[in-house]
Amino acid sequence: MASAQVIKRAKYKTTVKDPGTAGVLKMAWDRFIFTPNHPNSASNLDVEFRFIKGHKNTKEGSNKPPWLNLTNDQGGSYIFEFESYPDLHTCRDFVGKSIGRSGETPTAASGKTDASLPDEQISTAELELRIKLLRENSELQKLHKQLVIGGILTEAEFWATRKKLLDRESSRKSKQRVGFKSAMISDIKPATDGRTNKVTFSLTPEVILQIFAEKPAVHAAFLKYVPNKMTEKDFWTKYFKAEYLHSTRNAVAAAAEAAEDEELAIFLRNDDILAKEARQKIRRVDPTVNMEADQGDDYMHLPDHGLFRDGGKDIIESQYELYRRTLAHDLNRHAAVVLEGRTVEVELEDTRTVAEALAKLKRVESANEDSDGTANQGILERIARITEIEDLQASHGPPLAPLCIKDPRDYFDSQQVIAVKAPAAEGKKCNLSSREAYGSLRDSISQTKQMGLLNPVVKTKDALQVFNALSHDISRTKYDVGKNPQDSVLDKLPSTTKEQLLHHWTSIQELLRHFWSSYPITSSYLYAKVNRLKDAMSQIYPQLEVCSLLIS
Amino acid sequence: MASAPSKLYADDVSLLVVLLDANPFFWSASSLPFSKFISHVISFLNSVLLLNQLNQIVVIATGHNCCDYVYDSSSPASRSAGTGKLSALSVDLLEKLEEFVGRDEKLLKKEPEGSIASSLLSGSLSMALCYIQRVFRSGPRHPHPRILCLHGSQDGPEQYVAIMNAIFSAQRSMVPIDSCFIGAQNSAFLQQASYITGGVYLKPQLLEGTFQYLSTVFGTDLHSRGFLQLPKSVGVDFRASCFCHKKTIDMGYICSVCLSIFCKHHKKCSTCGSVFGQPHSEAASEPNKKRKAGDT
Numbered sequence: 022m023a024s025a026q027v028i029k030r031a032k033y034k035t036t037v038k039d040p041g042t043a044g045v046l047k048m049a050w051d052r053f054i055f056t057p058n059h060p061n062s063a064s065n066l067d068v069e070f071r072f073i074k075g076h077k078n079t080k081e082g083s084n085k086p087p088w089l090n091l092t093n094d095q096g097g098s099y100i101f102e103f104e105s106y107p108d109l110h111t112c113r114d115f116v117g118k119s120i121g122r123s124g125e126t127p128t129a130a131s132g133k134t135d136a137s138l139p140d141e142q143i144s145t146a147e148l149e150l151r152i153k154l155l156r157e158n159s160e161l162q163k164l165h166k167q168l169v170i171g172g173i174l175t176e177a178e179f180w181a182t183r184k185k186l187l188d189r190e191s192s193r194k195s196k197q198r199v200g201f202k203s204a205m206i207s208d209i210k211p212a213t214d215g216r217t218n219k220v221t222f223s224l225t226p227e228v229i230l231q232i233f234a235e236k237p238a239v240h241a242a243f244l245k246y247v248p249n250k251m252t253e254k255d256f257w258t259k260y261f262k263a264e265y266l267h268s269t270r271n272a273v274a275a276a277a278e279a280a281e282d283e284e285l286a287i288f289l290r291n292d293d294i295l296a297k298e299a300r301q302k303i304r305r306v307d308p309t310v311n312m313e314a315d316q317g318d319d320y321m322h323l324p325d326h327g328l329f330r331d332g333g334k335d336i337i338e339s340q341y342e343l344y345r346r347t348l349a350h351d352l353n354r355h356a357a358v359v360l361e362g363r364t365v366e367v368e369l370e371d372t373r374t375v376a377e378a379l380a381k382l383k384r385v386e387s388a389n390e391d392s393d394g395t396a397n398q399g400i401l402e403r404i405a406r407i408t409e410i411e412d413l414q415a416s417h418g419p420p421l422a423p424l425c426i427k428d429p430r431d432y433f434d435s436q437q438v439i440a441v442k443a444p445a446a447e448g449k450k451c452n453l454s455s456r457e458a459y460g461s462l463r464d465s466i467s468q469t470k471q472m473g474l475l476n477p478v479v480k481t482k483d484a485l486q487v488f489n490a491l492s493h494d495i496s497r498t499k500y501d502v503g504k505n506p507q508d509s510v511l512d513k514l515p516s517t518t519k520e521q522l523l524h525h526w527t528s529i530q531e532l533l534r535h536f537w538s539s540y541p542i543t544s545s546y547l548y549a550k551v552n553r554l555k556d557a558m559s560q561i562y563p564q565l566e567v568c569s570l571l572i573s
Numbered sequence: 574m575a576s577a578p579s580k581l582y583a584d585d586v587s588l589l590v591v592l593l594d595a596n597p598f599f600w601s602a603s604s605l606p607f608s609k610f611i612s613h614v615i616s617f618l619n620s621v622l623l624l625n626q627l628n629q630i631v632v633i634a635t636g637h638n639c640c641d642y643v644y645d646s647s648s649p650a651s652r653s654a655g656t657g658k659l660s661a662l663s664v665d666l667l668e669k670l671e672e673f674v675g676r677d678e679k680l681l682k683k684e685p686e687g688s689i690a691s692s693l694l695s696g697s698l699s700m701a702l703c704y705i706q707r708v709f710r711s712g713p714r715h716p717h718p719r720i721l722c723l724h725g726s727q728d729g730p731e732q733y734v735a736i737m738n739a740i741f742s743a744q745r746s747m748v749p750i751d752s753c754f755i756g757a758q759n760s761a762f763l764q765q766a767s768y769i770t771g772g773v774y775l776k777p778q779l780l781e782g783t784f785q786y787l788s789t790v791f792g793t794d795l796h797s798r799g800f801l802q803l804p805k806s807v808g809v810d811f812r813a814s815c816f817c818h819k820k821t822i823d824m825g826y827i828c829s830v831c832l833s834i835f836c837k838h839h840k841k842c843s844t845c846g847s848v849f850g851q852p853h854s855e856a857a858s859e860p861n862k863k864r865k866a867g868d869t
Contacts, residue, residue: 419709422747458597459678465600465607466671473658475612479784487782491789494804 026050027115029108033057033066034088034100041102048115053091055101066099070119075145078113089113092145117144150187151180164528173557174535174550182534198364205355207231211261222261226369233379234358237294242287243376251284253372263288295354307400309407514572521568525561532558584796586627586716588708590701591618591723593643594755595634595674598690599726605755605780611670613784614723615663620788622646622662628794629716631704633697634670635724636677637690640697643669691729694722694762698739698750705748717795719749719772722763725756730814730821733762740766749773751791755780761810761821774806816843 027048032041033055044057055066072093079085087109091099103109155162168174180187206228211220233240239260247256263285266275279286363386365378453461514522536554539547593614594600600607618630632644644666656664698720705718720743743750749772752763759776767774777786790803814821815836826835831845841848 419706419746421745453601455598455681455684456678458601459674459681461601462595462597462607463671463674466611466667466674469608469611470659470664470667470671472608474615474663475609478612478616479782483779483782484785487777487779487785488789490778491786491804495802 027112029112030104031055031108031112032102034102037100039100041100046101046112048112048119050119053116055099068093068099070116073116075148076113076116077145078109089116091116147187154183154186160524160527163524164531167528168531168557171557173532173553178535200362200364201231201234201359202227203359205351207235207355208351209261209264211265220261220265222257222264224257226371226375229372230365230369230375230379231358233376234363235354236292237298238287238290238292240376240379241294242284243372244380246284247373259285260288305397305400307404309404518568518572522565525565525568529558529561584717585794586625587621587794588629588631588705588716588718589618589621590631590633590704590718590720592694592697592701592720593632593634593670594692594724594726595636595670595677596690596692596726597674597677598637599692599756603725603755605783609781610755610783611667613787615666616784617787617792618644618666619660619662621792624792625794627716631701632666633700634673635692635694635697636673637692638677638680638682640693640700641673641676642700643673690726691732692724692726693732694724694726694729695732695735695739698722698736698743698766702739702742702746702748705746709746719751719795721791722750722752722754722766724752724754724760724763727756727758728760728762730819733814733819734816736762736766740769744770749795751775753777753783753787753791755783759810761812764806764809765811767806768809773803775804 027046029046030043031046032043033046034041042057042059044055047054047056051071052067052069057065068091072095073091074094075092077090077092079088087103087106089101089103089109089112091101093099101112103112155165165179169176169179209222209224209228211222213220233243243256247253251259259282262278263275266278266289275289279289363382365375365382369375532554536551536558539551539554542548542551591614600610603610618632621630622628628646630644630646631642634641634643644662646662659667701720705720708715708718740750743766748770750763750766750770751772752760752767752774754760754763754774754776764774766772773790775786775790777783793801793803812821812823813825813834815825816833817835817837817839820836822834822836826838826849827833828835828842828845828847828849830847831842833842833844835842839849
């Protein structure tokens with residue numbers, strides 16, 4: 022879009038229901054002008070993009086006419102209806118650029134004036150994201166309410182640190198990926214026309230995708246033969262001929278046709294590529310057998326346990342084995358493909374793109390598997406470990422605890438012991454000389470030998486006192502501040518208090534972050550902001566004191 | 574904290590290694606006389622042995638100049654007959670303890686200066702851990718070991734390094750160190766020991782009820798501790814002592830190679846020999862933080 026102006030025919034509507042006045046919309050880089058066709062009409066517009074906050078438009082795929090809605094900063098909106106969607110897209114892009122450009126100029130002016138903050142031109146999309154984030158996260162909403170609506174921070178500052186959140190939100194809006202249907206749509210039943218004896222099969226790209234996913238031989242054949250050897254129509258005709266032959270369950274006829282036409286043979290035979298894949302999977306199966314018997318080993322109570330088998334088995338000669346296909350085979354393959362959940366992210370427009378997209382996906386997957394050799398290694402290790410016989414092993418060393426790097430905050434938590442130091446109760450000095458000390462110790466020992474142990478060892482009232490004190494200590498909150506990794510003090514509080522405390526904590530963190538980022542103070546705007554933050558922070562302490570009174 | 578998993582006969586068999594403080598300088602000045610204390614302890618040991626037939630007890634005396642085993646319940650030699658008043662355990666223990674005190678006195682080189690007369694906690698901790706390692710290597714069937722420190726003397730900062738090494742090896746072998754501290758002030762070493770290894774630190778308020786404290790808090794085996802709630806300490810004193818003067822310090826210099834702690838700036842680390850660079854002048858102004866000032 023190199024042009025500095027866009028001129029389009031459009032109808033201007035004040036509201037959605039307004040039929041609209043026809044006219045010409047001219048957009049320059051800083052303003053747009055709408056001139057109605059009737060010169061007497063009152064809806065002449067000349068609006069600078071500076072006043073436009075955001076724009077919305079109707080989507081092309083929806084049944085709505087092409088509308089562009091420009092919202093200005095006073096809450097009013099200008100709706101323009103264009104003649105076609107490309108017109109709408111051109112205008113929309115131009116508007117977006119202009120809004121972005123005009124949003125830059127006010128910020129340059131903010132350095133001079135401190136009263137007015139930069140008028141932030143945010144797109145409606147971002148505004149919607151913010152509202153959605155606030156709605157989903159109640160903590161964020163509370164913080165937002167307290168800080169922004171309370172006048173301590175501006176919207177811009179609040180969201181400046183949360184760009185990552187917004188980005189994540191916008192990326193999450195991408196479409197949900199749809200997998201394969203569980204119904205076997207690849208098993209197409211044709212429409213038979215009794216009169217002309219023609220059989221018609223109908224194909225959609227979705228069905229084609231499923232056919233290619235489930236039958237890799239067909240996929241490979243398509244990529245190889247079309248459009249070199251045959252057209253797509255011929256290809257599908259041959260394919261459906263094979264399908265028809267299969268549906269008649271005539272293995273002999275199938276063999277006969279296969280002998281004549283080699284391409285048809287590909288569709289009639291069993292899938293080679295599939296067989297190769299299956300063989301690879303078999304190799305990856307765990308050879309160790311878990312000998313532990315469980316419910317599944319109970320074969321005695323299965324319905325057809327026993328020697329007899331339903332006698333409906335056809336004997337088929339070996340040369341026709343290849344051409345037989347069973348329903349179980351088809352069902353299993355279909356189920357496997359659906360459960361694999363491969364999604365092809367291309368629009369299913371025509372067969373060629375479908376085939377190529379699926380081929381690319383398979384290549385990526387096989388490349389990933391090759392590079393993931395560690396999975397194989399893990400399996401080998403596990404097999405080695407399970408098959409060892411413990412009695413024949415040498416004894417391992419004593420088990421050891423792994424190294425544990427502790428959280429450095431533990432250091433500060435526990436410093437309160439030093440802070441709340443009891444008056445230094447110095448132990449009584451030993452006034453005896455060393456010989457006297459040793460002598461007295463020996464005397465105590467011999468005294469005990471003579472007298473025997475104390476009887477009773479401990480007086481009842483002392484024991485009771487100790488017991489009560491211990492039980493009391495164990496249940497008191499104060500002593501949980503020590504190190505018990507399972508509990509924390511917060512969990513013992515009632516949940517409302519806990520939430521309040523956490524909210525105070527997050528708001529203080531936020532305020533402190535903004536506080537420190539405002540230094541060095543170079544403008545009076547920053548000075549005012551710092552003062553606001555300081556006031557807010559000083560208000561939180563009394564609230565915390567109230568909380569602590571409630572707890573204790 | 575889970576103890577070392579071992580295939581043993583039952584979960585609740587314990588091997589209790591008791592480190593008994595036999596520092597005469599402490600006991601002569603203690604409010605609880607030693608004779609009463611030893612009664613409490615012997616009754617407690619008897620009750621532990623009664624809890625389970627397979628429980629084992631080892632007692633190591635911590636003296637001022639040396640440490641030694643004074644009782645081992647699993648050794649067959651400790652089967653002397655008891656007198657009318659005392660059980661076999663008591664007689665054995667008391668006799669060995671008396672001999673130990675005599676040996677300790679003989680090793681005394683000079684009078685301890687000041688009021689600080691610490692006992693050799695590092696020595697007895699090391700002996701306990703060696704005994705436990707021997708038990709571990711005796712085969713897959715052994716009781717769960719734990720260490721109980723009955724201690725009262727003050728910490729000797731000169732033993733800081735040895736004690737920390739012992740604590741870390743106990744942590745690695747998953748052996749909890751419990752402490753019942755009977756002295757006046759809290760012992761930083763024992764607090765750290767219990768904190769790091771997952772044991773219980775207790776400073777009894779009422780010394781006449783020591784037996785009640787011991788049997789309530791320290792009597793249970795490690796398996797049962799999983800579902801019992803034992804008293805937790807209020808906070809842990811993490812202060813270290815410097816390697817050069819053995820003083821307890823809050824702020825100091827640390828060698829970034831071997832993590833040795835110094836209270837003043839040195840040119841060279843005395844432990845590993847690495848040469849230090851110039852100190853930063855603003856390094857000392859941060860409260861409660863140890864800064865790294867060494868570079869290789």
